[in-house]
Amino acid sequence: MLWKMDSTTNFLKKALDGTWYRNKVISQNIANVDTPKYKKKSVVFEDYLKQELNSNKGLKLTNSKHIPGIGIPKEYEPKIIEHKGSSYRFDGNNVNIDVETGDLAKNTIMHEALVKQLIDEYDKVKNAIIEGGK
Incomplete structure (x- = not known):
């Protein structure tokens, strides 16, 4: 149980890092909306997370009834693209201020959803501890 929680929380941490970094870059774009010759930047990290989900790393399945794990997230940096x-x-x-x-x-909503998922993961552990003590 703990390996799965650790794997999931590490994955959510990487996603939260990506949304935080994207927020920083979007804020930089907004701050430079009136700067001549400034070029918009964006952050890409979802592709890295999809690759991690689809990779066969992590636990080896030896039985068809085993539950696959996410595996250990790779170290990566979100990629900045300049348009x-x-x-x-x-x-x-x-820079288009409306966009x-x-x-x-959109990024704020995504970040809040990831925070809620992380809180839910820790709530599961808390409930298991509380119920296991009865």
Whole structure:
């Protein structure tokens, strides 16, 4: 049970790190909305997490009734992409404030959902301890 919780919490931690980093980059884009020649940046980390979920690393299944685990998350850094190709204004800046505030709201909802999942994982352990003591 504890290996599964540790694996899940490590995975959620990586996802939370990615959303925190994305929030930081979106805030930087919003702060530079009026900076000439500034190019929008974005953060990509979901692909790394999908690869980790789909990888066969972790526990070896020796029976069809075994429950697969997520495995140990790899060390990675979320990837920053700079969008150099387009420009919305004559000064060369390509930050669209409406898109950025929408992305910030979406990222905030995702971050809050991940926090709730992490709290639920710890609640499971707490309940097992409380119920096991009866």
